[in-house]
Amino acid sequence: MTYKEKLRYLSESKELTQQEVGAIIGVDRKAYSHFETEYTIIPIKHLITLCNCFNVSLDYIFNFNSL
DSSP states (O other): OOHHHHHHHHHHHTTOOHHHHHHHHTSOHHHHHHHHTTSSOOOHHHHHHHHHHHTOOHHHHHTOOOO
16 A cells, blocks of 8 residues: 555545544645645654554554564
């Protein structure tokens, strides 16, 4: 699953709209939409808030693997 697919999956699993997720991380719906579609890179401060909201790690969102 790609980064943008995971963002969509996480918001859908909690039944949150882009507007609601944007409000949680402190941006408007359009800005969050750009993050979700990979049009704009999501700043780390928003990623951390997002991870806390969905109770996941950055490793999960970006498919980082430890060797």
